[in-house]
Amino acid sequence: MGSVGGPSDRHHCPVAPVYDTEWAEDVRHAVRCAVTLLVMLVVIDVAAESASWPRAALWLGLAGVLLVILVPVRVTAGPGWLATHGVLGAHVVRTDRLVSVRWADGVAQRMVLRDADGERAELDPRVLVANPALWRMLDEDARACVARGTLRCGKTALENLADRIDRETARTVFRVSGLE
Incomplete structure (x- = not known):
């Protein structure tokens, strides 16, 4: 395949790779969404007096799945x-x-x-x-x-x-x- 990020054959000079400049903000947004979901679910559980460690683990897993889906x-x-x-x-x-x-x-x-x-x-x-x-x-x-x-x-x-x-x-x- 050749060297990734190596010198450009067309220009005969090193060219730095370019990146998606909005990626970091998109990741922060995904984290905020996942944390918001987790907090809402835990608050609802506490308010309904049904909070438990297994339910907290379930909500944490659900927030983790959402994070994986949303991270671009x-x-x-x-x-x-x-x-x-x-x-x-x-x-x-x-x-x-x-x-x-x-x-x-x-x-x-x-x-x-x-x-x-x-x-x-x-x-x-x-x-x-x-x-x-x-x-x-x-x-x-x-x-x-x-x-x-x-x-x-x-x-x-x-x-x-x-x-x-x-x-x-x-x-x-x-x-x-x-x-x-």
Whole structure:
């Protein structure tokens, strides 16, 4: 697979990986939700005079499950690669060897990237919308894959995401400049 986070072949200089800048705040939010649930359940138990150690352990386990569900994957990218680090493990996909980009069906919108080696990474496209540096890394490599003809499926998905990112960028510019 090559070195992850190593020098860029295109620029001949080291390029530092870029990260999801909102990940830490999302984790704090997940922790607040889990703690709030735990506190509410314990308070209700105490008020109903049904508190016990086994019930407290059950509520703690339930809050832990909620935390695992709510903690988002952390997305990191560099020239030629993108990695997602979640509670259940990490996935690295070579973005300079993409063969497909598609939207996953389900409740939450997910983008699935697959490379020529069969590796896949799944991420929330809002992470790319909120982090232009991550989007630029992926977009540059995806465009090169389209030009080489290796990206067989997903050009439309990437174009739709690019349009969405352009709209969000324009809204941000208007909001910051007071023209909204």
